[in-house]
Amino acid sequence: MNIVGLESIVLQSEVKRPVSDALHTFDAGTTVVTKVHTDEGIVGCATTHFGRAKAGAAILKTILDKEIAPLLIGEDPHFSRKVREKLWFATEYYGVTGITQFAVAAVDICLWDIVGKASGKPVCHLLGGARDRIPAYAMVGWYYERERDYLEHCVAAVEEGFKAIKLKVGKHSLEDDIRRIESVRNEVGPDVTLMVDANQIFDETEALRRGRAYQELGIYWYEEPLAPYRTEGYVRLSQKLDIPIALGENYYTRHQFYDAIRMNAGAIYQPDNRRTGGVTEWMEIGALAEAAGRKIASHGGGAGNVNILCALPNAVFLESGSLKHQEQGMFATELQLIDGSILLPSVPGMGTEVREAYIQKHRVS
Ligand SMILES: [Mg+2]
Known part of the structure; x- marks a missing residue:
């Protein structure tokens, strides 16, 4: 061909x-x-x-x-x-x-x-499947134009079937972060996993101060506290905090992941399907992380990422938006959420049509 x-x-x-x-x-x-x-x-x-x-x-x-x-x-x-x-x-x-x-x-x-x-x-079968579904978290805890909307979206995601939710933090004070986290926790109950994402906004001192607060609140991972090039800062934060640090959505190719993984910059690595170079590069990054005893989660969702994550034994989570109204959406392949996990679609190829x-x-x- x-x-x-x-x-x-x-x-x-x-x-x-x-x-x-x-x-x-x-x-x-x-x-x-x-x-x-x-x-x-x-x-x-x-x-x-x-x-x-x-x-x-x-x-x-x-x-x-x-x-x-x-x-x-x-x-x-x-x-x-x-x-x-x-x-x-x-x-x-x-x-x-x-x-x-x-x-x-x-x-x-x-x-x-x-x-x-x-x-x-499905491409997962050609890569060597590790599972037929991947736990998914809902990235719905944004900062919205109407501030209070985050709570409504988090509750709706749990009602939809997600068992994990990610909240944005760091735009305002630590007290504001705590208020957002606690309000969601009160609404969704103790069994829903909560992650936080700071999108690079802190310096190292502030990242440590806030990280200690997040781990006290039982947050599952602490994502991108620092700018992506602060690898030594990530190493020091990972040593000082018990909460797992997640990073990598802004890394390009296996070479940048290799540097971060060998330096022990974090516990969970999050390749982005646009920046990392595609399926081939993703599989190599997954293997590097697996050999170092580290976990993988996707930056972003969709059937393509499901195919990849289902082929990686050390994958822990798919990022996802709401799956409601897929019939009106961009993609021909509709994903199915069952018991908090998204099923590997049976459609041949990546499911990215x-x-x-x-x-x-x-x-x-
Ligand atoms: Mg992020």
Whole structure:
């Protein structure tokens, strides 16, 4: 089988109510759909979402169309490591990290999607399945425009069937963090797992002070207290705190994960499907973490991440939004939440196919 073309499509959806964390407000609503076409008619599909960075989609589309598409023609999609190396050497001059890696990741996901579709199996089965479902937590504890909305969303997620919830912290005082955590705990009861995410906002002193408070409150993990490049700070925090530190959503490729894992920067590593370089890179990061006795969780949800996490024995959680109204959403594959876990979809490939009607409705370029 040979690749005969790459197509990139930019979608724009309206962001009615932007949400925030301690550092960002998500108001862009842009998605790039990458499709890789083969001479057998099988098409691989991947999506790259931009919650912010409004020009990001146009930059990614340019890299895909102008730099990457010509390099793929004639390649066999089964040779994802060969393609990855080819793309690395073709693009490293302007992007060993950043949006260039978003492009490399999208291609890799498309290749695995093609291989899965060609074999009639979900990609997890080809990677070597470790489980058929993955515990999921609901990322619903944002800072909302109407402040009190976080509580309503957390309660709704538990009613939907999630047994774990993540709350944003750090935008305001520690007292405000404690108020948010305790109010959710009071509403959802003692059996729901709570995580917190500071999105890089603290310096090391403040990260330690707040971390001690979070661990007193029984929080399951403490995510991204420091900027991603503060690896030594992460090491010191991990030594001083009992609460597991989660990090990695802003790391690019196995090389950055390798540095953090070998230095013992944290306990739970969170690859992002856009930044890490796709399925191939993810599996290697998972293996590095497993060999070091460390856990993996995804940054972001969706069927693609379910396929990957179900192939990693040290995966502990999938991040997810609400699964309500999937029939009106972007993806053709609808996920199922049972007893707090999301089931591996049986659809061949990655499950990352975008509904054609959705593309027609939201396409801008
Ligand atoms: Mg995070």
